Amino acid sequence: MKLKHxxxxxxxxxxxxxxxxxxTKKNNPEQSSTTNEFTTKDKTxxxxxxxxxxxxxLTKTDNxxxxxxxxxxxxxxxxxxxxxxxxxxxxxxGGAITDASAEVFAKLNADKQxxxxxxxxxxxxxxxxxxxxxxxxxxDFGSASHTYIKEGDSALISFSIEHDMKYRIPMMKRxxxxxxxxxxxxxxxxxxxxxxxSNKSMLKGGTLLPQYYQSWATYYTKFIKAYEKEGMPIWGIxxxxxxxxxxxxxxxxYSAEAERDFLKNYLGPTMETEGLGDKNIVIxxxxxxxxxxxxxxxxxxxxxxxxxxGTGFHWYETWTGGDPMFDNLKAVNEAFPDKKLLFTEGCNxxxxxxxxxxxxxxxxxxxxxxNDFNSGTVGWTDWNILLDQNGGPNHxxxxxxxxxxxxxxxxxxxxxxxxxxIGHFSKFIRPEAKRVxxxxxxxxxxxxSFLNDDGNMVTVVMxxxxxxISYNLFVGQEKTEVEIPPHAMQTLLY
Numbered sequence: 001m002k003l004k005h006x007x008x009x010x011x012x013x014x015x016x017x018x019x020x021x022x023x024t025k026k027n028n029p030e031q032s033s034t035t036n037e038f039t040t041k042d043k044t045x046x047x048x049x050x051x052x053x054x055x056x057x058l059t060k061t062d063n064x065x066x067x068x069x070x071x072x073x074x075x076x077x078x079x080x081x082x083x084x085x086x087x088x089x090x091x092x093x094g095g096a097i098t099d100a101s102a103e104v105f106a107k108l109n110a111d112k113q114x115x116x117x118x119x120x121x122x123x124x125x126x127x128x129x130x131x132x133x134x135x136x137x138x139x140d141f142g143s144a145s146h147t148y149i150k151e152g153d154s155a156l157i158s159f160s161i162e163h164d165m166k167y168r169i170p171m172m173k174r175x176x177x178x179x180x181x182x183x184x185x186x187x188x189x190x191x192x193x194x195x196x197x198s199n200k201s202m203l204k205g206g207t208l209l210p211q212y213y214q215s216w217a218t219y220y221t222k223f224i225k226a227y228e229k230e231g232m233p234i235w236g237i238x239x240x241x242x243x244x245x246x247x248x249x250x251x252x253x254y255s256a257e258a259e260r261d262f263l264k265n266y267l268g269p270t271m272e273t274e275g276l277g278d279k280n281i282v283i284x285x286x287x288x289x290x291x292x293x294x295x296x297x298x299x300x301x302x303x304x305x306x307x308x309x310g311t312g313f314h315w316y317e318t319w320t321g322g323d324p325m326f327d328n329l330k331a332v333n334e335a336f337p338d339k340k341l342l343f344t345e346g347c348n349x350x351x352x353x354x355x356x357x358x359x360x361x362x363x364x365x366x367x368x369x370x371n372d373f374n375s376g377t378v379g380w381t382d383w384n385i386l387l388d389q390n391g392g393p394n395h396x397x398x399x400x401x402x403x404x405x406x407x408x409x410x411x412x413x414x415x416x417x418x419x420x421x422i423g424h425f426s427k428f429i430r431p432e433a434k435r436v437x438x439x440x441x442x443x444x445x446x447x448x449s450f451l452n453d454d455g456n457m458v459t460v461v462m463x464x465x466x467x468x469i470s471y472n473l474f475v476g477q478e479k480t481e482v483e484i485p486p487h488a489m490q491t492l493l494y
Contacts, residue, residue: 038083038451040066040478043494048428050420051488052359057420058127058427058491066478066494077442078472078479081449081459085437088340088378090450092184093426094131095120095382095403096345097175099142102167104388107408113174116413119404120385121178127423129179130431133344133381134172136189136223137163138202139241140249140398141384145202147193148223154196154215161226169230176232184379184431187223188238188285188344190250192216197252203396205246205253208262217266221274236280238312238344239263244286249396256297259283260304268307280309285344287317288325295332299339310340310378315368316349326371333376340378343368347383348418351391351399359487361401362417366462366489369425370448373435382422389414424491428458444469445484459492 391399
């Protein structure tokens with residue numbers, strides 16, 4: 001069935017004014033209390049809702065006021081926000097511009113390209129993405145594998161980003177422009193060139209050969225300088241995408257010790273020598289299951305840790321049939337509070353065009369984002385921002401979902417529920433916001449809150465149940481009563 005573009009419902013509304021500054025300092029231990037006391041006095045609560053089996057899509061659904069609070073009963077469901085307790089500083093939410101996304105984008109007509117860019121990057125008419133990830137040469141999402149050098153060129157004399165100039169870089173430049181001229185951008189490699197690896201292939205794992213450690217370290221710096229020459233500042237890099245997964249696509253294996261030693265003996269010093277010591281380096285970039293081991297090995301070594309901004313992670317540990325391991329994030333955050341946590345990738349796997357509007361896909365996003373933020377995460381990056389009607393292109397057939405798909409036969413954009421669920425965070429929580437202590441009295445709801453720089457609070461509440469729920473929002477000594485539909489997300493602004 002050909003799906004038509006799902007138009008925004010109630011999405012054209014005034015956005016909170018905000019400060020777009022992004023913290024790029026490597027170490028910035030967080031404060032535990034606010035400096036300016038937050039007050040609910042004379043404030044109205046504006047509520048936006050997205051709900052299953054309705055037309056509500058980031059739709060303004062209510063204006064409420066605060067009343068003096070009394071002791072809640074055990075029979076009531078309540079969300080408790082303590083504005084006097086704040087935690088990590090937020091750096092942004094966004095997605096990855098892959099070769100696949102850029103190839104699909106190039107097939108859209110001019111009007112649809114503009115609509116697409118506004119949908120993601122406009123703060124007024126879209127969901128205000130402020131973060132961007134891309135790959136260092138190819139990943140599986142693209143029509144083919146490629147590198148920036150001729151095979152065997154260990155001196156990197158042939159290094160050129162000409163390949164990216166056709167699709168990826170033009171799309172990235174337009175995204176940055178639509179976002180107001182600034183997107184915090186970082187890059188990740190999926191594999192070194194084939195000749196640098198033990199298996200002589202960019203695909204199916206293998207390891208980086210010791211004789212090419214220096215060449216590969218220099219490769220990162222050439223990438224950064226080449227992209228910045230094109231007017232795209234690079235905030236940082238991750239060392240290796242999914243370093244413990246032997247994939248059918250571009251992949252490379254690093255043990256914790258191997259990643260530590262490559263970082264402290266080659267990559268870190270090379271970044272400094274090349275004048276890029278201010279760039280942020282992210283370790284791990286893989287699932288939550290083994291994140292504590294990787295952090296323990298690398299961050300416990302002072303000579304390696306000094307180069308590390310933080311630890312990146314994905315959500316795919318559920319491939320085993322288990323639940324997301326959010327507690328592992330808390331363990332890393334407790335053990336290394338001077339380092340950051342960054343969600344670097346997540347998507348719904350196993351593309352099926354019959355499931356464009358499959359609500360559990362959106363709820364996976366909501367559940368992860370709320371729990372990741374409540375575990376100390378400072379930024380959250382979706383995977384491909386755009387794929388076609390087949391869930392690609394992907395040169396090894398690893399087709400997946402994106403929040404927005406393009407049917408390249410009809411030219412239409414298809415907005416999935418995941419897009420709106422992400423928007424409940426990215427549109428309203430702005431860089432430099434502080435996470436605020438938030439707790440829920442019943443497991444049918446989950447919630448998180450952030451205080452923006454402009455003094456306005458954002459509380460996000462998700463109802464995972466089949467029932468409409470009435471709940472109390474307690475903020476300090478005041479409260480209001482809210483109703484949330486079944487399988488719904490709400491953003492409360494006050």
